[in-house]
Amino acid sequence: MQETVALDSTTESTAATRTGKPARKHSEQSTSRAKQDTILSPRFYTTDFKAMDRFDVTPVREEWDALMAEFDLDTNREHFVRPEDFVDELQELSPELYEEFLEFLISSVTSEFSGCVLYSDTKKQSQNPDIKNLMGYMARDESRHAGFINHCLKDFGVGVDLGFLRREKKYKFFKPKFILYATYLSEKIGYARYIAIYRQLEANPEKRFHPIFRWFKQWCNDEFRHGDALALLMRSQPELLRGTNKLWIRFFLNAVYATMFVRDHQRPVFHAALGVDTTEYDMQVFDITSTISEQVFPFKIDHENPKFLQHLQKISHNIEKMNEASRQKGFAAKLTQISSAAGAGITFIKLYMLPVISNELPETVRLKPAW
């Protein structure tokens, strides 16, 4: 097993233009962007490691051991080694696309690194060999993912200082069960997002405006495995999927979907460059994630209910208005900010209240990444 968090925290790069061609520029701005804590930005988490250690995977032992053996094979060991000709594929990007793509990369590196930190912290604290093993494998993968994205940021001269981020970003405490719901969803949604982009560019290679997208297929298989492992952990503790916990699962499903929808709609130029309609892309991602989540959650969100999309659009519109008002001064702007925040909150409650589709859990948990 490879040791984790061997991340380069250099803040400078030899390239700083929209093409990634030589120049030197500090990257404090991208680090501070990654450090920002807004409702939408990826967060860093910590948990009750002792309680995490009490998870017992005996009920799913057979599937668990098979998955650990797969992790141990480390099929992506060479995948994240960057070839020397990587930079030859870099293209000149329009200022708007450059800005949104950069935001996409910074947000992605933050969430990859957030996973890396949480998994490696859990590994360090753990005495339970099953948990320790799993966390080590997942931290290994996330460390590679974050390092690879950061290398791409450094081509633009704006690498994020990951060491600084680890020390300075605020950590949010979540009970282990919430960590499981949130990380499971973020792993599976991550898979769905990466594979949807990969398939789109496979069919339309002329839209591939950056070489990083060629890495997404094997990359998302890592995320798929991570999600499967977290699904096994939840299935081994069935009480996490029953009673009032179902209300929490419903909350996390809606919160994760709404966050993704709002964030993606702030990147219209990025999606246009990929040749996708942002709403259609998001609905496709919800569809993949919902189908996959049948492996573990006792119900799924009815994303085909027209009200689901209407509510998401209203939340997105309100957040946009709130952000716009927050950049202005004066009483009227403050009022708009408050009323839009309230509007987004009320609509989120309506989204939460929409009926869900119940689901009978399959006997076998693991799935094939067949999308």
Ligand SMILES: [Fe+2]
């Ligand atoms: Fe990852």
Ligand SMILES: [Fe+2]
């Ligand atoms: Fe992951």
